[in-house]
Amino acid sequence: MRILGIETSCDETSASIIECQNNKIKLLSNIVSSQVKLHAKWGGVVPNLAAREHLKNIIPVLKLALKEAQTKPNDLDLISVTNGPGLIPALLIGTNVARTLSYVWEKPLIGIHHIEGHIYANFMNGISTISNDQLPMTQKKSNLKSQISFPILCLVVSGGHTQLVLMKDHLKYEIVGQTLDDAAGEAFDKVARILNIGYPGGPIISKFAENYKPKNRSCGIDLPRPMINRNNFDFSFSGLKTAVLYETKKHPRLLKDKKYIIEICHEFQQAAIDVLVSKTIKAARKYNPKTIMLAGGVAANSGLRKQLGDAIHENMPATKYQIPDMEYTGDNAAMIATAACFHWQRTAKAQKEKVLQNWKTLDTDANLKLK
Numbered sequence: 001m002r003i004l005g006i007e008t009s010c011d012e013t014s015a016s017i018i019e020c021q022n023n024k025i026k027l028l029s030n031i032v033s034s035q036v037k038l039h040a041k042w043g044g045v046v047p048n049l050a051a052r053e054h055l056k057n058i059i060p061v062l063k064l065a066l067k068e069a070q071t072k073p074n075d076l077d078l079i080s081v082t083n084g085p086g087l088i089p090a091l092l093i094g095t096n097v098a099r100t101l102s103y104v105w106e107k108p109l110i111g112i113h114h115i116e117g118h119i120y121a122n123f124m125n126g127i128s129t130i131s132n133d134q135l136p137m138t139q140k141k142s143n144l145k146s147q148i149s150f151p152i153l154c155l156v157v158s159g160g161h162t163q164l165v166l167m168k169d170h171l172k173y174e175i176v177g178q179t180l181d182d183a184a185g186e187a188f189d190k191v192a193r194i195l196n197i198g199y200p201g202g203p204i205i206s207k208f209a210e211n212y213k214p215k216n217r218s219c220g221i222d223l224p225r226p227m228i229n230r231n232n233f234d235f236s237f238s239g240l241k242t243a244v245l246y247e248t249k250k251h252p253r254l255l256k257d258k259k260y261i262i263e264i265c266h267e268f269q270q271a272a273i274d275v276l277v278s279k280t281i282k283a284a285r286k287y288n289p290k291t292i293m294l295a296g297g298v299a300a301n302s303g304l305r306k307q308l309g310d311a312i313h314e315n316m317p318a319t320k321y322q323i324p325d326m327e328y329t330g331d332n333a334a335m336i337a338t339a340a341c342f343h344w345q346r347t348a349k350a351q352k353e354k355v356l357q358n359w360k361t362l363d364t365d366a367n368l369k370l371k
Contacts, residue, residue: 001077001344002028004065004101005337006058008094009086009114010159011035011045013057016333017069017076018124020341025124028069030334033057040199044189051089058097065333073105080340083111084368085160091364102359109358110340113370115161116173117335118295119154121324124338148322149290155280157304158296159185159200162235162276164283165370170342173370176283177233184272185298187237191244191268195261205265206301212266221247221264223271225278233283235275244268273304277311284316291320300329 001021007014013033019026035053039045066072081098084091095111102109152167153176162184164177182190185202192201197208223243226236244264254260284292292312298304305323312321328335347355 001341002069002071002075003078003080003337003340003344004062004076004107005112005333005335005340006062006079006081006094006098007114007117007331007333007336008054008058008090009082009084010090010331011039011050011053012331013054013061014331014333015058015062015065016337017065017071018334018337018341020338020344023123023342023345025338025341027124027334028071029065029067030328030332031061031065031068032330032332033061036200043193043199045087047087047089050087051093054090054093058093062097073101073107076105076107078110078340078344079105079107080110080112080336080343081362082114082117082336083362084113084365086114086366088364088366091366095362095364099359099362102356106356108344108352108355109362110343110355111358111362112336112339112343113368114331114336115156115158115163115165115296115370116171116339118156118158118297118299119165119167119293120339120342121295121328121332121335122148122154122293122322123342124324124328124334147320148293149320151287151289152291152293153280153284153287153289154293154295155276155308156296157184157276157294157298159183159189159202159298161296162237163370164233164280166283166287166289171346175370176287177235177279179235179237181236181238182241184235184237184276185296187241187272188269188298190241191265194241194245194248195255195264197261197265202298202301205269206303208262208265209269209303211262221267223247223267225271225274228275228278233279235279237272237275240268240271269301269303273301273307276304277308280308281311281315284312284319289319291322292316293322295324295329297330299324300326 016030162179189201
């Protein structure tokens with residue numbers, strides 16, 4: 001079957017066509033129009049500006065996705081769209097377009113949770129499971145069938161969410177830990193704003209951190225690792241961000257010193273990674289997953305990818321480690337269509353007939369919960 005995916009939860013307008021058969025995913029197209037340059041001058045996403053750009057870009061993006069996939073509307077079997085969580089003005093563009101297409105084309109429609117999409121990016125074709133004996137890790141496209149096994153513990157790290165999600169089977173989620181304040185990706189953006197080094201913060205901080213050399217350490221910056229020793233699996237990044245702010249207020253002149261920026265970026269990123277890895281391993285020891293997965297926009301961080309893999313190899317060598325291809329860590333419609341594939345294959349025949357009427361009832365929810 002062929003599935004159209006639509007994603008407009010934040011500042012990427014995306015449409016994708018996949019072929020889905022027996023949990024095997026073949027990617028036919030995945031078009032993403034980014035608004036990063038538009039929002040960079042504001043240091044973050046402005047919801048109404050994002051919605052305006054989605055409205056302008058959604059039809060051209062859809063047409064390009066269909067053209068690249070050599071697919072006509074009659075060839076589609078299902079339409080899927082992110083209906084939450086996210087920025088409500090942005091979400092409304094995608095869901096209203098999807099509802100209209102579902103009605104006009106007479107195709108069933110499924111709403112997909114945005115974080116569920118990030119999780120299912122790990123099940124897309126072209127992404128292979130990495131076993132621990134393959135470290136240090138390399139990410140190469142492969143046509144090998146994924147060897148992901150349940151139960152799964154997934155660390156979801158993005159601009160809006162930081163969660164540890166336990167999955168005992170497909171589409172069954174239990175949140176065992178989450179941030180109590182800022183998400184990790186949000187903290188990266190805020191720290192980049194404090195340092196005045198640009199937006200989005202994640203890639204920029206990572207780039208500065210890559211230039212860090214311990215032998216050149218001059219300022220002796222030591223940031224806290226919030227909640228790392230707490231006997232739970234929750235996170236907190238607000239205090240870490242504030243610690244960076246206090247540090248820079250002590251040395252305002254050093255903000256023009258590249259070596260200082262490199263050092264503080266490295267220390268901030270390492271503090272965040274230490275907490276993320278420690279909590280994941282702690283949760284894994286309790287729940288004994290067969291697979292540990294990484295998902296979300298911050299999953300593109302090379303330090304996190306490598307250090308989480310190393311920690312799994314050292315502490316849980318029998319556990320598989322799965323990470324998405326870098327290309328699919330950010331917001332994209334292919335991950336939404338992939339999640340829809342697994343939903344559709346597990347939907348009863350009688351219920352599938354009702355899905356044809358979802359164009360009437362599908363709602364958007366900025367705070368949609370993962371169930």
